[in-house]
Amino acid sequence: MSDDNVVYIGNKPVMSYVLAVVTQFNTGASDEVLIKARGRSISRAVDTAEVVKNKFMRDVEVKGITIGTEVITGDGGATSNVSSMEITLKATAK
Amino acid sequence: MSDDNVVYIGNKPVMSYVLAVVTQFNTGASDEVLIKARGRSISRAVDTAEVVKNKFMRDVEVKGITIGTEVITGDGGATSNVSSMEITLKATAK
Numbered sequence: 001m002s003d004d005n006v007v008y009i010g011n012k013p014v015m016s017y018v019l020a021v022v023t024q025f026n027t028g029a030s031d032e033v034l035i036k037a038r039g040r041s042i043s044r045a046v047d048t049a050e051v052v053k054n055k056f057m058r059d060v061e062v063k064g065i066t067i068g069t070e071v072i073t074g075d076g077g078a079t080s081n082v083s084s085m086e087i088t089l090k091a092t093a094k
Numbered sequence: 095m096s097d098d099n100v101v102y103i104g105n106k107p108v109m110s111y112v113l114a115v116v117t118q119f120n121t122g123a124s125d126e127v128l129i130k131a132r133g134r135s136i137s138r139a140v141d142t143a144e145v146v147k148n149k150f151m152r153d154v155e156v157k158g159i160t161i162g163t164e165v166i167t168g169d170g171g172a173t174s175n176v177s178s179m180e181i182t183l184k185a186t187a188k
Contacts, residue, residue, distance in 0.1 A: 040134075040137050054163055068144070083137065
C-alpha cells in the first residue's frame with residue numbers, strides 16, 4: 001500500500017479526517033485506506049473509522065486494527081514512549 | 095468470559111489500569127483480560143495494553159481489537175453516539 005492511502009489523524013475535527021478517508025476511497029486506486037494515529041489522537045481515529053463506516057460508506061468494513069509503541073526523541077535527546085494505532089478500512093463492494 | 099476479567103478504562107492515571115490488568119492476570123481464573131473504553135478514554139486503553147505488554151508481562155499478547163459505536167441517552171432523552179473499543183489481552187505462557 002502506498003502512502004497515498006494513509007490518513008494521519010491530528011488535532012482537526014473528526015469530519016476533516018472523515019472527508020479525507022471518503023475521498024481516498026472514491027479517488028484512490030486502492031480499496032483499502034489506512035488510518036494512523038498516535039497518543040491522544042487515537043480516540044479520534046476510532047471516531048473517524050466509525051463515522052465513515054456508519055454514516056458515509058456502508059460497504060466499508062474494519063479489516064484490521066493494530067496497536068504499538070513508538071519512541072519519540074525530543075530536542076534534548078530525551079526519549080519518551082507514545083502509543084500508536086493503525087486501523088485498516090476496506091471497501092467490500094469496490 | 096465473566097465480568098471479572100474486564101477492566102473498564104476511565105479517567106484515572108494509566109498505571110491504575112495497568113495494575114488492575116496485571117492483578118487480573120495473576121489472580122483471575124482466565125488467561126485473558128478484556129480492556130474496555132469509550133470516547134476519549136480509548137487512547138488510555140491503548141496505553142494500558144502497551145504498558146502491560148512491554149513493561150510488566152512479556153508473555154502477554156494482543157489477541158484482538160474491536161471498535162464500535164454506542165448510543166448514549168441523556169437525561170432529556172436526547173441521544174448521542176460515542177466510539178467504543180475492546181482490547182483482548184491473552185497470556186501465552188499461563
